[in-house]
Amino acid sequence: MGPLRTGLDGGEGSSQQQLADALGIHRKVMVGLLDDLEQRGLVQRRRHPADRRAHAIYLTDVARELLPRARRVADQHEDEVLAALDASERVALIAVLQRIADNTGNSPGVHPGLQSASRSATAGASAGE
Incomplete structure (x- = not known):
């Protein structure tokens, strides 16, 4: 259960700030990361239901399909390192x-x-x- 599992797929609809906090990264870095993921079609930003000023982040179907493979590759890399x-x-x-x-x-x-x-x-x- 890496950062993505504890962040995005474990907390669908979390705000950008909540994800940044969960991943332990600066909010400006989170914005850039989400911009990149959004460009690649892996996440969607939607208005947060409880806070109109915030965006809620959701994985796309493409991202859900890629996650198992990404986890295997990450685990394999970790084992090698x-x-x-x-x-x-x-x-x-x-x-x-x-x-x-x-x-x-x-x-x-x-x-x-x-x-x-x-x-x-x-x-x-x-x-x-």
């Missing part, structure tokens, strides 16, 4: 990156794939591995 690390090293990396994010004011969050690595390392350590 982290291949040299065992589960306990991945947990340590996550902890260090989280401390850096906390120190720089970025939103906390952990990719579920790395959460499972964390659980595996914790289980292995408690089993005496």
Whole structure:
């Protein structure tokens, strides 16, 4: 469950600001990102039902079709990048990156794939591995 899952497809109809907050990015960056996604036909901006000043963001059917493949590619890339690390090293990396994010004011969050690595390392350590 990466940022898109926690952002767009997990929060259909969220405002641009809500998505920026969920993804931990500046609102101006979010606007540019959404402009690009909209140009590619992957999202639609509609008036927010509760706030006329805001836009609600919705995935298009094209985006919904692409998401499973995008997740597979992202997971594959993550596995390749982290291949040299065992589960306990991945947990340590996550902890260090989280401390850096906390120190720089970025939103906390952990990719579920790395959460499972964390659980595996914790289980292995408690089993005496």
